[in-house]
Amino acid sequence: MVKGAKILGFMFNAQKVVSPVSWSFEPGIPDRHIPETWVTLMLGTHKDLTNGRGGGREPYISLWDDEGRRLGQHWVENYKYIPDNNELDKHVYKIQHLQNRDPSRTTRYVMISQFKMDDICLAAVQVSNGKESTVWHGDLGEYCGVKWFLSERSLPGKPDLKPKCVWLSTEKGAARSISWHTNDMLGTPSKLEQYKKDQKKYLCESTPRFGWWFNLGPSATPPFYRPPLKYAFDKEAKQEGGMISPTDTFDIKLNYFDKDVAWMYNPAGTWDKMAETENLKLGKRSQYPEPESPEVQQSEASNSTERRDIKRRGFNxxxxxxxxxxxxxxxxxxxxxxxxxxxxxxxxxxxxxxxxxxxxxxxxxxxxxxxxxxxxxxxxxxxxxxxxxxxxxxxxxxxxxxxxxxxxxxx
Structure with a gap:
């Protein structure tokens, strides 16, 4: 069997209903279970829209297991850009599990953060350690209200499937970070049937499943399901199926998550929605230094000319x-x-x-x-x-x- 043949993700059809998608990028999937995670980024924009400098600066990528324990991170090299072509083998980031006592653990939570001045528009992200592979599509971000745009690029081998792309940007009102629970991106029949019962609640109001953040830094942690969720087995897809207690995942039962929260890390997994940047030193930190925030690099709309330009451009x-x-x-x-x-x-x-x-x-x-x-x-x-x-x-x-x-x- 082909390595990624079993992968099922999901997108949305013209009626905004979740629909299964069977697609994978084979070079981004290890041949066996390995103690690292390969993350493949597919961008939606192209060279003409990025001034020929590539798809934008590389983002930060952070990984955790199902218990909320960090596995590893991709830390950005200064002035390194994502290639502006659609050759996905150049977009595969191989992240070693150096921050966990058990490096064989499987990634279950991913956060991608853009804290440089260049925007990127993500259309799809594949996550694999050879044992488990999943794909997140930008359609989910668009459906849940993240700033988005059309994608020029289709899924390789699937010319009719063009996922929306979502912006990771320093501009006001845009997400700087997105996070998701990887196995909840599987588009198995029983899982999607659960989602269809109330798509907005399951997909957009269950923040550990998918969340987006205006200021959350790459060494902070997104919310996790505690205790980890339990799932039934999908006999049709022969993969993980729907949740055993699905309604327990709604935010109204978990907490309220403030999208403005910045830089905070709380090892107990409880969140303070009023947290501000002074929470920087709470809890255990990453082995890496925090990146400079965009405000430190360059103040947003730092003068009246820039402010007028932003107002003039509107949504353009x-x-x-x-x-x-x-x-x-x-x-x-x-x-x-x-x-x-x-x-x-x-x-x-x-x-x-x-x-x-x-x-x-x-x-x-x-x-x-x-x-x-x-x-x-x-x-x-x-x-x-x-x-x-x-x-x-x-x-x-x-x-x-x-x-x-x-x-x-x-x-």
Missing amino acids: KDPSHLIITEAEGHEASLVCNSSSSYGWDVASRREGKYCDMTVRKLYDLCDSIHKSNCFDLERKVLVGHGGISARGEVSALGVPKKAYDSTAHWK
């Missing part, structure tokens, strides 16, 4: 860049109708729509029917209420001016 990462796409699942209405999308202007040929991401406003593409208040794909401008004159003059009445320096074509 770069108003001078346009994405023209023909792919199913890249409809412009998806980003325009979302309250958590963040990215670039999108023109969808398939849908016949254009989204101005600065204000998340949807327009028709100009055609024989729509001749005004529409987006002209050939000229790459918004056409106002006056339409286009016989001399080819474009009306700007009632629409913002658009000027693009670069265009990406997604298939």
Whole structure:
């Protein structure tokens, strides 16, 4: 049997219902159970959107077992970037279990943190030690309200599956860290049937299962299930199935988790939702020094010009860049109708729509029917209420001016 053939993750269909996905990246799975964890990162953005410098700075990666004991960490080298290509073998991080007395333990909790000034947009993360392999997809982050955008990249070998990507960013309102319980990412039939009973509660309001954080540092710890959850066996998938006591995982029974909490570590596993940065020295620390926070590296919107620029851009990462796409699942209405999308202007040929991401406003593409208040794909401008004159003059009445320096074509 192929190494990763049994992996089942999950994404969301067009109706926002969880759907199983069978996919794995084989070079990111060890041939046998080993005392380390291989973490494969799949990014959603590409070279044109990162100024040719790669997919952004490498993130911090922290690992724990099911008891909440740290196994190991990937600590960032200064100025090292993730390659901007889609060659996933260059995105595999092999993390030795050097922080646990039993290095053979399996990773069950992962936290990925971006505390450098470069943004990254994660579309999928595979986690494996050769014994157990799971995949987290960015669709879950989008569903739970993390800042997100469409992904140009599909799962290798699955051209029709393009997971959303979620931003790890220092910008206000974006997640700097995300954490999840790895085996809860398995998309086995009985597990998904449990989730479908109340998807928001199971997937977004059970924070140890999946959480996102504005300030949580890589040497802090996310919340864990205490005691560890127990699961039934899924006979159909021949893997771990649904939880034996599923409703015990809801946040209302566990605690309330403050997404603004920063740098705190509490070995007892109980959280203080009022914790601030002065909690830095609580409990046992990592063997690594804490990274500088973005505020130390460079103050966010440190002057009035930067603040005005952020306000001008709105929900648009770069108003001078346009994405023209023909792919199913890249409809412009998806980003325009979302309250958590963040990215670039999108023109969808398939849908016949254009989204101005600065204000998340949807327009028709100009055609024989729509001749005004529409987006002209050939000229790459918004056409106002006056339409286009016989001399080819474009009306700007009632629409913002658009000027693009670069265009990406997604298939």
